[in-house]
Amino acid sequence: MKATSRLAIIPLILVLTIAGVAQSADHPRLIMTKAGVEKIRSELGRVPLFDAAVERVRAEVDAEIELGIDTPVPLDYSGGYTHQRHKRNFFIMQKAGALYQILEDEKYANYVRDMLFQYEGMYMDLPVHPKERSYARGKLFWQCLNDANWLVFVSQAYDTIYEYLSAKERRRLEDNLFRPFADHISVVNPRFFNRVHNHSTWGVAAVGMMALVMGDDEMLERALNGLPRESLDLTAKDDDGGLFWSEHQKSGFFANLEQPFSPDGYYNEGPYYQRYAMYPFLVFAQGLHNVKPELEVFAQQDGVLLKGVNALLNLSDANGDFYALNDGQKGMSYHAYEVVTAVDIAFHVGGNDPRLLSIAEDQGQVLLDDAGFAVALAIRDGKAQAFDKQSLNLSDGADGQQGGVAVLRDGDEQLDLVYKYASQGLGHGHYDKLSFSFHEKGDEILQDYGMARWVNIEQKGGGNYLPENNSWAKQSIAHNTLVQNETSHFQGKYEIASLHHSDLYFYDDTNKQVQVVSATETNAYPGTEMRRTLALIKQDGFEKPFVLDILKVVSATKNQYDLPFHYLGHVMQTSFEHEVPASLMPLGEEHGYQHLYLEGKGEPASGSAQFSFLNNRRFYTLTSVADESDELLLARLGANDPAFNLRRDPAFIIRRQDSGDTVFVSTLEAHGSYNPVSESAVNSYSNIDELKVLHDDEDYTAVSIEDLGGNVSLFIVANTGPGESTDHKLEIDGSVFRWSGPYHYTDLK
């Protein structure tokens, strides 16, 4: 029996070993696959963009190998050495692993292995990070979010050297590092992991990707559908005293896929965070696509992940810089590695859209994996087509019914008008319903301030959000939208704002001569209804298309209205006289007004006010219909800013006091140019002679635009609807206009 039992044990060990081998023979599997790697190796040296990526990454990784491995005891916020070192480590491990697969040079596998074991040696004994600011402190980093970043990349690295490691080595890493690491950012920190939030997206991708590599179904389930409810403290309260996990609250990857994206692929926090979130979404989805094809992850929610890539690319200006909606840092663009990832994966799994290849060409780099290789190969084979960004309207909200963001574009002149009438956008949202920004050739003309933060610049508040993000950047007055009684929309309160959204009235870009979007906001100021209609109008006699802005306000009470235009550039001329104060005082006391200095104050000379400025060698003129009693304010940012955290940007503000119902009408023309080399100013004046409100009542608002050549055009917007009759008739000065649809545009003479 003894002998038999011994013999009986042997097959069991054999089976276990064979199972281990069988599993290990399946790696890499996550974002590189065995078949993909074979193809890469066979074409290496003949695919320029991919070959360049290999060389660049090789140089970078070799330099790091030369430097030696350092896994310091965690100490710093982002920007500090230990933070940056651990961040760099996970990037380099991922790259070294890819190089090992591509080049079959063991030095890269050894490097990853040695670094992993250095982490393995320290992890179990590491306390939580010493910095206490985060609601969910990590162990390597001050917040779990960064630990999740680490695991997302390290899972890829592990996958690439999985077969290079012995089973014993794998067990040590999994038992002492990966599993406890995944537990820390999920089970131990459910408030981080078990939400619908960009942080959680990283959390579930991290746990899920490691689960796919390790073949751990429990971990995968946790990632896909969240923590089991029975594991949660269901009595936990959130900041407002409500229950943290409500009865129907979902979490995990699928919930995160469902909630923040609209059916059009708009991500409710805006493009800056969409860019950030897309990486874990797509890279985890790519892994699921490879390992669990039966889940059909890219078909989920009507293909929302691929729509998200399309939406993200479209929310960028002519340079590829993302519009700074909500908390967005200027300068972030589709050149970011997250978007390189998104584009490569979308091309690879999303039907090989050849327009994505031109974006990849502009990015100038591809991933060192199957997707990046597919892109590089297609570019080599001449398949790239231009990605001509068109006007588009993106709905917001999981149901597509919570407002949206529209971009009216003129491709010839590279003009973009970005109109935001969306929902709040979670904690990164700003209080700016019906605001817009305007861009020419990638330059901001009317800006969205973006966030008050220098990400990762340690000397600026540790690289984190600065106090002025709340006190200025989020406030309504910081945006090109109406402010009533010097109070932000929803009083600047998230709990109120998050309950509401603006509503689309109509969007129509079918006529490329007159593209229009209109939306309504009724909750920002209870009792006041705002409807803003923006048109991009291409008309003979004008050098470029101009913006027409009609903002109709209906209110039962008398209010002060401020309509700011955050122009960028230098004042050229004003049609109105203005006084400048002897000393500069803040414009107000709160809601952002405390940060603005009043630099000048004028009164409209006639029925309209013109304000022109020069930005990057081009001229712009804002023409506004003005009441005699309007105040025209020239303001500049910088008051109450002891740490010099705010840019000294200017604003032009139309102030209308003691008004109930009213309408603000403006045009913004881009015109002419100045060349400081030839010193020639071309077309430096507005082409508008007179802008007039011909009619304004509860049914219709009609505006006439007369140019210097005496041509007059008429724009009428119907104030009824949606849902009302689409056939309209309006008599103005004896002429009768009839049309169908919400607006009418015609020549008067």
Added chain:
Amino acid sequence: MKATSRLAIIPLILVLTIAGVAQSADHPRLIMTKAGVEKIRSELGRVPLFDAAVERVRAEVDAEIELGIDTPVPLDYSGGYTHQRHKRNFFIMQKAGALYQILEDEKYANYVRDMLFQYEGMYMDLPVHPKERSYARGKLFWQCLNDANWLVFVSQAYDTIYEYLSAKERRRLEDNLFRPFADHISVVNPRFFNRVHNHSTWGVAAVGMMALVMGDDEMLERALNGLPRESLDLTAKDDDGGLFWSEHQKSGFFANLEQPFSPDGYYNEGPYYQRYAMYPFLVFAQGLHNVKPELEVFAQQDGVLLKGVNALLNLSDANGDFYALNDGQKGMSYHAYEVVTAVDIAFHVGGNDPRLLSIAEDQGQVLLDDAGFAVALAIRDGKAQAFDKQSLNLSDGADGQQGGVAVLRDGDEQLDLVYKYASQGLGHGHYDKLSFSFHEKGDEILQDYGMARWVNIEQKGGGNYLPENNSWAKQSIAHNTLVQNETSHFQGKYEIASLHHSDLYFYDDTNKQVQVVSATETNAYPGTEMRRTLALIKQDGFEKPFVLDILKVVSATKNQYDLPFHYLGHVMQTSFEHEVPASLMPLGEEHGYQHLYLEGKGEPASGSAQFSFLNNRRFYTLTSVADESDELLLARLGANDPAFNLRRDPAFIIRRQDSGDTVFVSTLEAHGSYNPVSESAVNSYSNIDELKVLHDDEDYTAVSIEDLGGNVSLFIVANTGPGESTDHKLEIDGSVFRWSGPYHYTDLK
């Protein structure tokens, strides 16, 4: 007798005709020559840069021909339609004439002829220009200067179609247009013509070039040597009540060549006006070279015209933008057509320096004449060599003894330190002795404000100098130099300033690790001597070379000293606490101070103050040795600027009260970078741990610089000299240092 006399008359007519023919067979002769044109025609289609120029100009001229000829009645200042139209007319005539020569298409000759006759038809009856601002009003333009521009170009156009016209046509044009035109800008306006001034340079070139084409020796003499004294009202007074024409005053081309240029080719008004002046200098010189080779014009003044081209090109940053010394408009660069002209002519007649070809390549265009063709041909034949700008020191003054301008450069990092210790620079000079600016890769880091003007932008004061040019831009506090008692150098008075200049102490760029320039100013504030020593030091442990700035002040009286640093960028961090005022008040009342707001005020925490900022994604840190009682002021431009004529640029000012002798010591480091796409901040902190003055007396100033790695270096400058012994010895803390020469730099540990 009757018959004989008839016969006698015939030969006379014949002789006249033959003389006419002989003369006309010599055209073109000015900047195109018969031989040159033949060569151009024979190579046409095989010289890419020239062929491209032909095509570009042809498209431009054809479009104008299509538009039709317009010579409107003159009405406007620069920027207005009639001004712009007449300006465009002369450019186009010159180009059309060149096309006629190159392409032999008579439509171009006809166009020039028709336009000239349209001018001929109106000129005699034209009154002086209706705008009255100029001291010398033109007829086509508001000032004779622009009329002279017209004639400089039209003389070239006339030259190209000279042979195409009949003798009768020529006579009509010369009698009714060219001669009276030349008279108006010379004989009629001697204050414009008969001076040494950039305006006069245009005047003499205009008259002289037309004289060369017409073969009129009297006009040529007028151009070369000025108006005959007997034609002048010698009792005329200038603005200050002195005689306008002093006894020994010279004028005309040769005098203008003599006076404003130093032996190194530096033009005393600075590069912006040198660029402007170079065109008439060189194009007239080219004409003289062709028609009057015996004058050897390019050899005059030891070849100063060609040296001038070299100096001008060297006074530009990494982008080719000229440093904004004195009245200079930012953005003006060696891409200007005047510099294209200068480079082409300098190459053609100045020994074919192959480095000029790389500038021409960067300019991307050549002239449509012999010189431009020579450049294009040489580029085609691969002869271009890089124009590596080196450090250099340019003397100022006709004798080279009136101070100068030095540029210390680091080519690897494209760092330029521009030090101005020159003479006043005539009416365009600013009051900024011993000021400097600092540039990296073509970005201004410490700026020279330049002029307060938008040239040719009509809505900004007619495109002319704005009041703030005097009240701000010219004042000392607008520059990076010392201001005593809130008063500009020389009290901001031209009559005083123009009598003085700073003096070079020494310049030494032989050691590329430590490049140094030092100069002295004793007249800006009588009783106060300033000596500023600037070094660009390349040292191990520092990412890039840093600037060391030692400004020693000796004064018998107690004064307030302000040392401003006009940084561009956003404040990152200060080592000192500072308070911000509740409202912004102007810093002072006059001498430019009335335009600065005080945004913050601090006191140095220790013996030094650090101030760091971010400019175009790069970090900079200024470290200054500070007294405990120093005030550190954060200022911003914009006060008392009702028309918004000033940029809202910032400044950091070190204020030292109640001091006699003192020394200001600072370093400026360029370091690190920020990438908003990867959101990574690299090397964002200063590498300097401590900056100290170890010794300071009438003989020596010694400064130690300790870096974060604990390395200490020592810089000693001898305060005696020039003219004193060059062997030095100084004991500091028991260590004895001995060296030869005005400075010593060594490692301490």
